[in-house]
Amino acid sequence: MRERITYVLKLGDSLPPSELTIDASSISGPEVTAVREDRLTIALNELPAELQTLVTGAQGLHIRWVGTTSSEAISPLLARLPPGFHVFFTPGKDDAVSQKLCPTLKDVFGGVSCSTPGESFTSLPKDRFSHSAALQYFQQLDSLSPFVQYAKDQLCGPTDAFCAARLDSLSTASSLDISYDKVQEVLKVTAAWPYQSQQVHAATLPGLRTEVGILSSDKFKTLEPHEIGISGLLTVLGQNKEPSPTMFSFPARHREAESTFSAQFLTPTGLHPTLQLRLASGTGPAPLFAAAADDGDEPACTPYAYLTLPRTIFADKYQLSDPLFLASKNLTALRYTTQPVDLEAPEYVMSQWGSSVLVQLSPPPPSGENGGGEWTAELPFHLRYLAPAQGGYAGISVPYPAVFWACAPEAGVKFPPNPFEKDNLGYDGLFDQRTVFWHVEPRPVDGGPLVNTVQVPVLDLDKAGWVNAGTAAAVLVGFAWVAWKLLGVYSRGGGAKVEADKKKQ
Amino acid sequence: MAKPPKTGGRTAPTQAASTTPSLLASFFSCPLPLYLSAAFLRVVFLLYGLWQDANSPVKYTDIDYLVFTDASRFVSRGQSPYERETYRYTPILAWLLLPTAHVTGNPLLDVALFSSGKVLFAAADLLAGWLLERVLAKSMDAAAARKFAAIWLLNPMVATISTRGSSEGLLGVLVMALLSTVVAKRVTLAGVLLGFSVHFKIYPFIYAPAIVWWMDRERMSGPKASTKKPQAATSLVSQALAFVTPTRLQLAITSLATFLSLNLAMFAVYGPPFLHQTYLHHITRIDHRHNFSPYNTQLYLASASASSALPGAATTTDTPSIRIESIAFLPQLLLSCVLIPLAMAKKDLPAAMLAQTFAFVAFNKVCTSQYLLWYMVLLPLYLPRSSFLQNPRLGITALVLWVAAQGLWLQQGYGLEFLGRSVFVPGLWAASLGFFGVNCWILGVIISDVGRRG
Numbered sequence: 001m002r003e004r005i006t007y008v009l010k011l012g013d014s015l016p017p018s019e020l021t022i023d024a025s026s027i028s029g030p031e032v033t034a035v036r037e038d039r040l041t042i043a044l045n046e047l048p049a050e051l052q053t054l055v056t057g058a059q060g061l062h063i064r065w066v067g068t069t070s071s072e073a074i075s076p077l078l079a080r081l082p083p084g085f086h087v088f089f090t091p092g093k094d095d096a097v098s099q100k101l102c103p104t105l106k107d108v109f110g111g112v113s114c115s116t117p118g119e120s121f122t123s124l125p126k127d128r129f130s131h132s133a134a135l136q137y138f139q140q141l142d143s144l145s146p147f148v149q150y151a152k153d154q155l156c157g158p159t160d161a162f163c164a165a166r167l168d169s170l171s172t173a174s175s176l177d178i179s180y181d182k183v184q185e186v187l188k189v190t191a192a193w194p195y196q197s198q199q200v201h202a203a204t205l206p207g208l209r210t211e212v213g214i215l216s217s218d219k220f221k222t223l224e225p226h227e228i229g230i231s232g233l234l235t236v237l238g239q240n241k242e243p244s245p246t247m248f249s250f251p252a253r254h255r256e257a258e259s260t261f262s263a264q265f266l267t268p269t270g271l272h273p274t275l276q277l278r279l280a281s282g283t284g285p286a287p288l289f290a291a292a293a294d295d296g297d298e299p300a301c302t303p304y305a306y307l308t309l310p311r312t313i314f315a316d317k318y319q320l321s322d323p324l325f326l327a328s329k330n331l332t333a334l335r336y337t338t339q340p341v342d343l344e345a346p347e348y349v350m351s352q353w354g355s356s357v358l359v360q361l362s363p364p365p366p367s368g369e370n371g372g373g374e375w376t377a378e379l380p381f382h383l384r385y386l387a388p389a390q391g392g393y394a395g396i397s398v399p400y401p402a403v404f405w406a407c408a409p410e411a412g413v414k415f416p417p418n419p420f421e422k423d424n425l426g427y428d429g430l431f432d433q434r435t436v437f438w439h440v441e442p443r444p445v446d447g448g449p450l451v452n453t454v455q456v457p458v459l460d461l462d463k464a465g466w467v468n469a470g471t472a473a474a475v476l477v478g479f480a481w482v483a484w485k486l487l488g489v490y491s492r493g494g495g496a497k498v499e500a501d502k503k504k505q
Numbered sequence: 506m507a508k509p510p511k512t513g514g515r516t517a518p519t520q521a522a523s524t525t526p527s528l529l530a531s532f533f534s535c536p537l538p539l540y541l542s543a544a545f546l547r548v549v550f551l552l553y554g555l556w557q558d559a560n561s562p563v564k565y566t567d568i569d570y571l572v573f574t575d576a577s578r579f580v581s582r583g584q585s586p587y588e589r590e591t592y593r594y595t596p597i598l599a600w601l602l603l604p605t606a607h608v609t610g611n612p613l614l615d616v617a618l619f620s621s622g623k624v625l626f627a628a629a630d631l632l633a634g635w636l637l638e639r640v641l642a643k644s645m646d647a648a649a650a651r652k653f654a655a656i657w658l659l660n661p662m663v664a665t666i667s668t669r670g671s672s673e674g675l676l677g678v679l680v681m682a683l684l685s686t687v688v689a690k691r692v693t694l695a696g697v698l699l700g701f702s703v704h705f706k707i708y709p710f711i712y713a714p715a716i717v718w719w720m721d722r723e724r725m726s727g728p729k730a731s732t733k734k735p736q737a738a739t740s741l742v743s744q745a746l747a748f749v750t751p752t753r754l755q756l757a758i759t760s761l762a763t764f765l766s767l768n769l770a771m772f773a774v775y776g777p778p779f780l781h782q783t784y785l786h787h788i789t790r791i792d793h794r795h796n797f798s799p800y801n802t803q804l805y806l807a808s809a810s811a812s813s814a815l816p817g818a819a820t821t822t823d824t825p826s827i828r829i830e831s832i833a834f835l836p837q838l839l840l841s842c843v844l845i846p847l848a849m850a851k852k853d854l855p856a857a858m859l860a861q862t863f864a865f866v867a868f869n870k871v872c873t874s875q876y877l878l879w880y881m882v883l884l885p886l887y888l889p890r891s892s893f894l895q896n897p898r899l900g901i902t903a904l905v906l907w908v909a910a911q912g913l914w915l916q917q918g919y920g921l922e923f924l925g926r927s928v929f930v931p932g933l934w935a936a937s938l939g940f941f942g943v944n945c946w947i948l949g950v951i952i953s954d955v956g957r958r959g
Binding site: 268269270271272318322324325327328329340343344346348349385387388392393455456457458459460463464466467468470471474475476478479481482483484485486487488489490492 | 559560561562564568571575590591794799800802803805806808809812833836839840844845847848849852864867868921922923924925926927928929930931934938941942944945946948949952953955956
């Protein structure tokens with residue numbers, strides 16, 4: 001088991017080595033404003049048995065949880081996902097393992113409501129780019145506490161206060177990532193805490209290799225345009241008595257657009273709510289290499305919104321195919337939607353988790369009146385009928401989208417895996433592997449959570465008591481009335497008919 | 506309504522100078538002005554639609570037309586039309602619209618090709634109107650027949666629906682063709698048309714019992730045969746045997762053969778998706794989305810408790826709701842397929858078919874505005890001798906009530922759909938029951954009218 005603890009400071013911030021105190025098993029220092037990221041690398045044989053069969057039986061498994069509190073992302077930990085619980089899964093040959101996935105997820109995370117990958121998961125496209133998982137699942141999950149409890153039961157001894165405290169701290173984490181690496185046969189569990197002021201402190205245990213980094217991004221002269229530079233201090237607890245200064249760089253696919261957006265439903269929402277995205281800037285990033293800037297008519301970088309929509313709400317791909325309609329909403333095109341999405345079924349008969357959509361947005365032209373300034377784009381959705389409820393309304397919540405500018409691949413640029421980036425984010429598989437994503441920070445107007453709620457009108461159960469009897473009575477009365485009229489015709493007309501027959505005789 | 510006199514004036518200049526009634530009379534005195542203005546109306550609507558589609562994010566073209574044309578595009582690529590989600594029609598419709606899938610590269614020609622389906626639907630309107638006139642002309646003079654056919658031909662609602670690209674116009678022409686061949690006693694052709702119509706849209710099967718009942722021995726075999734008939738009608742068995750006439754058998758065989766061979770052919774080409782989308786879907790569908798049907802709210806409640814989405818309420822509402830749902834077809838089919846044909850078909854076949862359609866739509870588990878067109882095409886055949894025209898106050902009351910009931914429902918629907926108000930109960934439910942009540946009352950008047958004719 002290995003652990004990597006990283007405090008990531010902002011560009012230009014740094015900590016003098018003299019301010020760190022290092023002893024045989026711990027490190028401590030002053031208060032810094034930073035993102036803290038802890039990564040635990042667990043070998044296969046160190047895993048609980050049920051997780052062992054699961055991860056080895058799968059071709060690929062990535063579980064990502066993102067909290068709903070908005071926080072600033074710090075380079076290089078920039079990749080964003082809609083808040084909630086994401087699973088990207090490629091089944092292996094053994095179907096029994098797939099069948100165990102959902103029960104195991106339920107055990108580990110609590111409140112996960114999938115039944116089997118076949119019923120609840122959706123397929124991801126595998127035709128264009130093959131670098132993503134086969135199946136996707138998403139649901140809202142506000143709290144990690146069931147996971148914390150599970151991890152404590154599995155990992156900590158009954159009297160191990162240190163272990164329990166470490167795990168308890170997850171309750172304030174902003175994200176959690178669990179990925180199984182097939183090549184190295186290790187499970188990587190990565191948690192991150194929001195950018196905030198905190199004391200530098202880490203400790204290790206016997207049998208655990210703990211490396212502590214206090215790093216910040218840096219712009220050295222030798223840096224290539226597609227690279228990010230990192231500098232700072234690294235300490236392996238128990239080995240180093242002094243922090244060793246370090247400096248390295250790597251090509252980075254995820255960048256900071258240095259801009260913000262908010263998302264809100266326009267009122268009244270009705271049964272066809274429109275999510276309005278308000279973007280602070282209409283000017284996108286420039287391509288990394290100047291040569292690509294004027295390449296062709298298409299701008300090299302265009303903005304996108306990636307949404308994971310619970311099954312209560314969906315986008316109609318046919319509605320989003322008309323250029324005039326799209327233009328009126330400041331959209332360019334619906335680039336991807338989960339297939340198929342039932343356009344009619346009520347929510348309560350569906351087992352699929354929902355759908356993910358990727359929409360290309362259309363910023364105002366830079367030369368125009370409002371070019372480059374704040375602008376909006378509207379995403380039209382439709383609600384499904386929800387189950388009848390007391391009071392006549394049911395609330396649903398829709399997570400914030402991930403909004404980013406994607407820049408077309410540039411010649412000769414490659415992005416090998418690096419220690420701070422993740423793949424299998426849902427949207428990265430919809431682009432070429434060399435696409436660079438410039439992330440726009442979600443910042444709700446009221447500073448609230450990264451979730452919008454909609455009040456959906458439903459049949460009011462308090463008033464529905466008469467519906468069955470009333471409908472039956474109305475139909476019966478209507479039928480009786482028409483039948484009575486028919487009887488009149490029949491008796492009169494029938495008689496006439498008999499008379500006519502008699503005359504003929 | 507300003508157009509007819511103008512066109513009439515052009516074709517009959519001598520009468521144009523005289524007063525309005527004769528101007529109106531001259532408009533109907535020969536077919537050309539009526540059909541030209543009906544065509545002109547549709548051309549104007551079609552062109553306006555093209556303009557609106559090209560210039561507004563709100564489209565004139567019906568969503569269904571995009572479904573049809575998408576399906577045609579799949580067919581033109583050698584694929585199944587059922588590749589298009591929500592394509593729930595016979596493949597013949599997609600085949601008919603194949604020209605819409607053709608792309609030449611010339612933008613003007615492409616727009617014309619894409620609109621060719623609407624032209625087809627609009628032409629079907631005109632043809633239905635012409636058939637309507639022919640049937641009407643059997644009981645009145647030609648000018649009067651055209652006047653009543655104009656209710657269909659110059660009806661802006663009908664013209665809008667076909668130029669928006671809804672296929673209901675094709676159904677109008679099929680039903681009118683069926684009726685006119687039956688009245689003309691061309692039994693084989695009637696059977697083929699009946700089989701084809703049912704293959705096309707299911708609901709025309711309700712006309713089968715009315716037509717069969719109408720085709721009795723006396724009517725079909727002339728005065729000579731009728732003299733022989735009465736002596737046979739003594740026992741129940743012989744009565745039943747007397748019912749089975751050669752013409753009735755001929756109709757049954759031709760219609761069944763047409764229906765079955767079309768379905769077998771389509772199944773052979775497109776397999777289970779054809780069967781599922783065209784027919785079975787209508788049995789298994791859960792129509793929770795609000796519509797005019799009196800059953801709508803009840804079905805919503807029932808579908809939710811059936812899927813046990815209502816854990817608390819399931820135990821109390823489950824049993825009765827499932828029962829209502831599964832017997833809902835009884836009053837509908839009893840009226841439209843048994844009682845109305847028996848009481849009315851022999852007296853007035855067109856009016857009986859109107860009443861059947863009216864009952865079928867009013868008592869259906871689903872009812873949208875499009876369904877209302879199903880009886881619109883038969884209306885001109887009944888109106889001339891109806892008490893709605895003889896007693897204008899009654900006629901206007903019926904029209905106002907019919908429109909107002911829909912208006913009330915639409916107002917509730919707007920509150921739900923666009924304002925997000927929970928108006929399912931009592932608003933929407935009561936409005937749909939109100940519309941149902943008005944429909945039953947109108948149906949009662951239609952039935953009594955036919956009864957009075959004895």
